[in-house]
Amino acid sequence: GNSVTQMEGPVTLSEEAFLTINCTYTATGYPSLFWYVQYPGEGLQLLLKATKADDKGSNKGFEATYRKETTSFHLEKGSVQVSDSAVYFCALRGNRDDKIIFGKGTRLHILP
Amino acid sequence: EAGVTQSPTHLIKTRGQQATLRCSPISGHTSVYWYQQALGLGLQFLLWYDEGEERNRGNFPPRFSGRQFPNYSSELNVNALELEDSALYLCASSLEGLAGRSSYNEQFFGPGTRLTVL
Numbered sequence: 128g129n130s131v132t133q134m135e136g137p138v139t140l141s142e143e144a145f146l147t148i149n150c151t152y153t154a155t156g157y158p159s160l161f162w163y164v165q166y167p168g169e170g171l172q173l174l175l176k177a178t179k180a181d182d183k184g185s186n187k188g189f190e191a192t193y194r195k196e197t198t199s200f201h202l203e204k205g206s207v208q209v210s211d212s213a214v215y216f217c218a219l220r221g222n223r224d225d226k227i228i229f230g231k232g233t234r235l236h237i238l239p
Numbered sequence: 240e241a242g243v244t245q246s247p248t249h250l251i252k253t254r255g256q257q258a259t260l261r262c263s264p265i266s267g268h269t270s271v272y273w274y275q276q277a278l279g280l281g282l283q284f285l286l287w288y289d290e291g292e293e294r295n296r297g298n299f300p301p302r303f304s305g306r307q308f309p310n311y312s313s314e315l316n317v318n319a320l321e322l323e324d325s326a327l328y329l330c331a332s333s334l335e336g337l338a339g340r341s342s343y344n345e346q347f348f349g350p351g352t353r354l355t356v357l
Binding site for chain 1: 243272274279280281282283284287295297329331345346347348349350351
C-alpha cells in the first residue's frame with residue numbers, strides 16, 4: 128500500500144539556518160504530494176503541494192520538488208525563522224484515492 | 240468565511256464509556272474526513288463521509304463509527320473506550336463528490352478534539 132517516510136525529529140536549528148526535511152514515498156501510479164504544518168495548539172494547515180512529477184510547490188519561503196525518479200518530496204527553506212517552529216507532515220494522496228496518507232511528522236525547533 | 244469547526248475542544252472519559260465528537264464543515268463542502276493523531280503514531284485516516292454516506296474507512300475496529308447529517312456536519316462515535324484511544328481527533332472537509340474524483344480537492348482541517356481516556 129501507499130506509505131510516506133519522513134526524517135525523525137526533533138530538528139533544532141538556529142535562526143537563518145538552511146532547512147531540509149527529507150520525505151520519501153511509496154505509491155502506485157502518480158500520487159499528489161503535500162506538506163502540512165501544525166503550529167503549537169493549532170490544527171493542520173496545507174503548506175504546499177505538487178500534483179505531478181517535477182512540479183515545485185512553494186509557500187512562505189518553503190519549497191519542495193516532486194521527484195518521481197527518487198520518489199522524494201524533500202522540504203527546504205533557505206533561512207528559517209523562530210516562527211517556523213512547528214510540526215511538519217509529509218503526505219500523499221493516490222490518484223484513485225480519497226484519504227491522505229501522512230508521515231509521522233517532524234518537529235522543528237528554531238532557536239533565536 | 241468560517242473554517243471547519245469541531246466540538247468539544249477537550250473531552251475526558253473513562254475506559255468503557257462512549258465518546259461523541261462533532262464536526263461542522265466549511266459551507267458548501269460535502270465531504271468530511273476524520274483522522275486520529277495519537278502520540279507516536281502520526282496521523283491516521285479513520286473515516287470519509289460524502290453526501291451522507293460512508294465512503295471509506297481506515298484500519299480501525301468497528302467501535303469507531305460515525306455519520307453525516309443532511310447539513311453535511313458529522314459525528315464520530317467511539318464506543319467501549321480504551322486507554323489507547325487517547326488522541327487528537329481531526330476533522331477535515333473538502334469539495335468532494337464521486338463526480339469530482341478526477342481533480343484534487345484540498346482538505347481543510349479543523350483544530351481538533353483532544354480525547355483523553357482515563
